[in-house]
Amino acid sequence: MNFEIISVGTELLLGQIVNTNAQVISRMLSELGYNVYYTTVVGDNPDRLQSALELAAGRADGIITTGGLGPTGDDLTKETIAHYCGKKCIMHEESKRRIEERFASQGQYMPKSNLKQAEMPEGCIVLQNDHGTAPGAIIETEKNIFIMLPGPPSEMRPMLLEQVRPYLEKRADCIIYSESLRIFGVGESAAEEKLKTIIDRQTNPTIAPYAKTGEMELRLTAKASDTQQAKKMLQPLETEVRNILGDFIYAKGENASLEKTVVDLLRTSGKTAATAESCTGGLVAKKITDIPGASACFPCGMITYSNEQKQALLGVTAETLAAHGAVSSQTALEMCRGVREKTGADIGIGITGIAGPDGGTDEKPVGLVYIGICAEGVHRAFRFYLAGDRNMIRERASLYALDIIRRYLLNKLDVDYIW
């Protein structure tokens, strides 16, 4: 069974928004093992929409549309498809009630035109919209399935994943199920080399590395009759990968992040961390405090951009700065000790480096970063040469700082990062 996606909306053709809907739908279809050969964008124009529709219906089994379900005269997707299928649109009482309730609960007056959204093609499956007023619809004909979804991603996405996906899963011969391992400290090609024997022999399940900003994702994917069987197939593969990559794997799951892992580890161990940042300028603290509940384990951070403040706030000595410079392992060591002593936190982290674009020298180039950690039984500094522009260097340095906290808490600080 193959699919086509038709995104309806003049704002897409004007380039005012990017078509993320098509990506989300394509990815889901691909996960379910369906082929997509074409996707099309067409404006809010009935003739052109009709011609796109006829073309798609002629060459694909399933058609998924986004957009054109709203209350205005421009919104014609439902009417055009119903007409193509020889069906009338009739008032769907349940949808009408939901739309009226939605307006009432927000204390808003409902323009009458809104009820147009509750007129659904006869015999269709109505897809309830929990995040907006326009319901979606599925029409099944002898040759095709038409699935109509609203345009705003905040409405389209939940409808797709919660209602359309289960509907299509039932029709799929098999499902494709993925799990994601999150990896920090080893680069894409190094990981591929380490995993070469697994990658070379793979058929089902498969593994694929994806580079992300400063880190890596490893997707383990199985094709199976159902999710449970797929999970069972992935288990031994995951164990094998974990044996090879060990503690470079910091978490599992698409929504994992290094900062979330660190906050979780700090909270479960009952420890606190404090940061002294120079080149990252608050980014490490920002990442930690992005996580709700960080207040329990992050009493404070300092951003000491100037040498004076490194001395005044952290007790870095004038001698160290004069002899080794602000960007040195000695300064990083004094920064992390200073912030730990000053705040009484269990773990002190100090970060100093050259983020660029200016300020680099032959001896100390842009991208040179020192990260120090001071905690019970540990007082050491790591040196990194980081690639990229100012943003990328700051991002990478902050990820290393987080990883160093993670490794300290796991008692795995002895590491050779491999890129």
Add this chain to the structure above:
Amino acid sequence: MNFEIISVGTELLLGQIVNTNAQVISRMLSELGYNVYYTTVVGDNPDRLQSALELAAGRADGIITTGGLGPTGDDLTKETIAHYCGKKCIMHEESKRRIEERFASQGQYMPKSNLKQAEMPEGCIVLQNDHGTAPGAIIETEKNIFIMLPGPPSEMRPMLLEQVRPYLEKRADCIIYSESLRIFGVGESAAEEKLKTIIDRQTNPTIAPYAKTGEMELRLTAKASDTQQAKKMLQPLETEVRNILGDFIYAKGENASLEKTVVDLLRTSGKTAATAESCTGGLVAKKITDIPGASACFPCGMITYSNEQKQALLGVTAETLAAHGAVSSQTALEMCRGVREKTGADIGIGITGIAGPDGGTDEKPVGLVYIGICAEGVHRAFRFYLAGDRNMIRERASLYALDIIRRYLLNKLDVDYIW
């Protein structure tokens, strides 16, 4: 003249990447006054590419493709279009030389297959690629123009803007030129109301407000025969808008940002600022230090998440915390005074609030934020009730903090923010 965009790439149909190219091209075409009626995505499959191409060439004057110009056997865009136009691909010596040089300069061995990229349709205009190996091409036939661009956005974008845009500008009847005013502190609907008389009478030039995260952009657009004339047309409109919105306008230009404006103002005034952050957790410092050269005006920031550290580092008194709580104007006032005194900065900023999702009460709900400023002649706190989730509240609070620094430096602190 109307255009169609065909994006070639199986990775798009699998949903591995989002089609930003189509957006960038659509926007440019719309700015030049060209219509786009359809855009299509097709995989790396010669038959389907050919059929998409025939369809597009039949209904549009111009076709812009992205992708499929690489060295592998899958990359067939150039060959398919050349074949459609009845043209052969022949070696283009200048492109060959450039590709060889590119490999040599990176000390890399060049696989022979790479030379395929230098074989260009006879009689085409070659578009030089300064950011990769695959050149682009323009073929003009009696009925159509075919413009072939590489797929990677980092290569496509400069080729489009630097080479294709001037080519298409020459053919356009008129150009559409926009300028962007950046506005903080007044909401989209409030701005629309203030600008109503201008908006109501607009034909050419036009103004349109766009909501951005926490701020607003106002686009002034003129249709004219050339850029110079368009600029002249926008001048009186800009003056009129500035008379109405005054110092809510913080900068001009698409790449402007509140943090850049603040760093520029601090540097030209020779003043320094220091931050004491609680709920924003380092985000204000992070934004300031995003800007190269911030070190000259930002000696230090402190993130005092815990009450203990607010006392120890900033000298907030136990009495204040007990009587008014950590989230109060009194605490904000002591935080900004504390960080200023401690660091000797000219301007101290203190931010305390409830970012959520937990921690809100009836009296002090999630979104309540106090921002204090302490500087020569000023010691006051602002109160805000900010909407949104944790991220949005932190983002908005940090923008207000930056705006308060900006307004202090402009001597415009007396403001009623209007949302």
